[in-house]
Amino acid sequence: MTNKTFYNASELIDAENAQDPNSEIYQTKSYPKELLYSNRMYEKLMEFHPDASEAVQIASKAQHICRWKIARESYPMNRLGYLKWREYLKKFHSKTTAEILEKVGYTADFIARVTFLIEKKLLKKDGETQLLEDVICLVFMEFYLDPFVQKYDREKMKNIIHQTWTKMSKKGHQEALKIKYSDTNLELIKEAIGL
Structure with a gap:
């Protein structure tokens, strides 16, 4: 896809993460927590592997998209509850991202690849x-x-x-x-x- 499509997808992912009501202070500035995490993920990816594919770049930015919407406390506070919460989050993040990618015009194959990566399949x-x-x-x-x-x-x-x-x-x-x-x-x- 074009750089414009990637840019549009990135902007929408950032806009979602910018709505995080939780904040984190970094170098004296306050950021929405998941927006800061998303930026760190993308920057670290480009530093570690500058030739990463577009699918990995988007997956890195969307890894925790809207995570605050699914509270840890909504699952039992034990190991099994934690694992179920994490499993649900993967599906939630991939679905939220897929909707954005569809909106900006990515192909079904590309979207499937990004969701595959966000769900961390075949690690x-x-x-x-x-x-x-x-x-x-x-x-x-x-x-x-x-x-x-x-x-x-x-x-x-x-x-x-x-x-x-x-x-x-x-x-x-x-x-x-x-x-x-x-x-x-x-x-x-x-x-x-x-x-």
């Missing part, structure tokens, strides 16, 4: 699904690790980091180790991944 087997997962993990490690460290105990954090690490490719691992962490967090990461 470890599909190269683009793996690329998207690497970017999700890199964004988490760079921007969201520290808030988690402040929230959970050391053993829980080691488990979270270990699980994140196992989802990534070797290239993702190399990139993750280039991120500037605090000394404490770097020590925790090394402990969790056995370095």
Whole structure:
């Protein structure tokens, strides 16, 4: 499709995410939480893999589209509830994105590919699904690790980091180790991944 189609889709995804009532402060400025996440995902993708396809670019921006609309508390607050919530979110994000892509004129095949990626199908087997997962993990490690460290105990954090690490490719691992962490967090990461 044309650059205009991609631009229109991006604008609509941003407009949806800009409605997030939750905000996050970054470098003294306040942003709608999911808009900031979307921008981080896209920027990290282009930094990590500048030749990423248009489908992956859109999937990166729409990974959490309108996430605040499906509250975690709407599912049981246990492991099973968490997994059901995450599964529902994938469908919700892919459907919301598909509607936008249809509106701006993308083909059915392209839309199917983007929804496939957002639902993270064939992780470890599909190269683009793996690329998207690497970017999700890199964004988490760079921007969201520290808030988690402040929230959970050391053993829980080691488990979270270990699980994140196992989802990534070797290239993702190399990139993750280039991120500037605090000394404490770097020590925790090394402990969790056995370095």
